Amino acid sequence: MEFYPHYWLAGILEGEGTFMSAPPSSPSSPVARICMTDRDTVARAADLLERAVVPVRARKEHYRPPYVTQIKGTEAVALMRAVRSVLGPERQRQIDHVVNGWVPGRVRRNARPSRFAPLDAFAFHRDD
Numbered sequence: 001m002e003f004y005p006h007y008w009l010a011g012i013l014e015g016e017g018t019f020m021s022a023p024p025s026s027p028s029s030p031v032a033r034i035c036m037t038d039r040d041t042v043a044r045a046a047d048l049l050e051r052a053v054v055p056v057r058a059r060k061e062h063y064r065p066p067y068v069t070q071i072k073g074t075e076a077v078a079l080m081r082a083v084r085s086v087l088g089p090e091r092q093r094q095i096d097h098v099v100n101g102w103v104p105g106r107v108r109r110n111a112r113p114s115r116f117a118p119l120d121a122f123a124f125h126r127d128d
Helices: 005-016 039-049 073-086 089-101
Strands: 017-020 031-036 067-072
Touching: 005 017, 005 031, 005 039, 005 073, 017 089, 031 039, 031 073, 039 067, 067 073, 073 089
Parallel strands: none
Antiparallel strands: 017 031, 031 067
């Protein structure tokens, strides 16, 4: 079986992701975040996002500690736009809300192009 990392990441975002609007104090910083107790899964997502894995305190003493990775700003918007077509309607609405409220920040002279190419919702079909 072939592994398609960005489709895998889209699946994790569908099930465990959070798409957050930017706060009024920093309108150019929306967030795409993954938080779960399976460190290995969060680490795999963090590798794809080129971000760190951060442990956070469990809400209750007997709970397993969760791990978080997140991406902010222009890169978060690029990720949201890239995965939107393969997510369910509720996640698409969340992304639309975040992206429509996003205020792009200043353009950096040496900004690199987005590494998140749009995913094709119809790329896979099964030949029986």
